[in-house]
Amino acid sequence: MHGYLDGELDLNGSLEVERHMQECQSCARAYSNQRALRSAFKDSSLYYPAPAKLRKRIRSSLRQANKADATTRSLPWRWLTVGASMACALLIALVIWNAVRGRVTTSGDDLLAQEIVSDHVRSLMVNHLTDVASSDQHTVKPWFDGKLDFAPQVRDFSDQGYPLVGGRLEYLNNRTAAALVYQRQKHFINVLIWPSDDGADSEAKLSTRQGYNLIHWTRGGMTYWAVSDLNSSELQELTRLIQEQTPPRQQSR
């Protein structure tokens, strides 16, 4: 009957409903009730149009976002296009190679990597590197409590030359994520952590995007992405340090 009311039935279905309602009193009554309900909706001007103030606010913030977009793109634009096209070619080669081996890289992962690089760039650009600035893991870890629905491992690696700078909340891959910020000399490293969907551990995978190195791995039910302009071997060193601190997922349940 609701299909009939909403005009979602084909001709045969509609005829059948009409025929039934001629015979069935209670259905006919239910239908007229629903029609009345619907007209109540039509009459009562329940629609909230967007306020003009919001419209204006959105326009100006769009303009701003666009400007930020354009400047990051046009600054090293020529070199970036070469880099991007090379990266593209590399990516295509990689995809084909993977496809040949029967393992197509999902475009979801790809989008995510792009999102993470943008996130890294943004965190350095708008002076919003950390929400909580501290090299003390016992300050950073409790700070996440109540802001996340999971508890990330937070360790300081000052002794190994990767001091913890602080932590930040992030929104990635349609969920909240923890961002830990480390420093290696003048380079900043963002380590993004959130619970993984499938839960299986995976080895660290290195990739490069717009000149940034990315390492992605899954361990102990958490997904990790490390991103930085740091060279790949030092980034891998940090990855190894973090991995040593996190226990692998237990096999038995």
Add this chain to the structure above:
Amino acid sequence: MTYIPGKLFHKDGNKSGAEWVVLVYGSSCRKKRKAGLQAQNKLASFEEAVLPHLDAAYNLARWLTRDETDADDVVQEAVLRAFRYFGGFHQGMDGRPWLLGIVRNTCYTWMRQNRAQELLVPLDESNDLESRDLSPEALLLQSMDRQAVRQALEELPLEFREVVVLRELEGMSYKEIAGITDLPLGTVMSRLARARKRLQKSLTGHTRAEVQG
């Protein structure tokens, strides 16, 4: 292949590389102008495709959050997110369901962060009474005042509220609603039916009390 694109950022890149750039891309200023132009074009086509549906976006957010300021924030964030993901939008696509899908997701994320308890309210099956036995109320329903209808809709649980808003206020088809809410078509239909029963029940109860009082 151990090629690092980051190396290309150095100002004094080797000459053959530069020549190659000239060969492939022409002069740099043309390129720069083009970059600016592209950004302008992106903004213009985004505004053309998405901004006409701002009312729909606000209406949905307003009904889901049930708060003016929250709806403002959600819509603003949703539009910025839409702008970021505009690459996934194809010319000729209908911007309204696309934007509404993003608004809905943003709403849910926002709720999870700020009003988690609202998302946890279990759907009480026993509330879904057979409304057929409540008739004849059609006439009473027709004389319903707008305040009562507004209140009844506002009191619906979130899952029911969203399908009713999309169907009755936005005039979306079942298929479009299924796309926006990421639910199977059958679930959309049953939720809509149950939502209407609940509305009818609360509205008839309301008028009855009014008539008697």
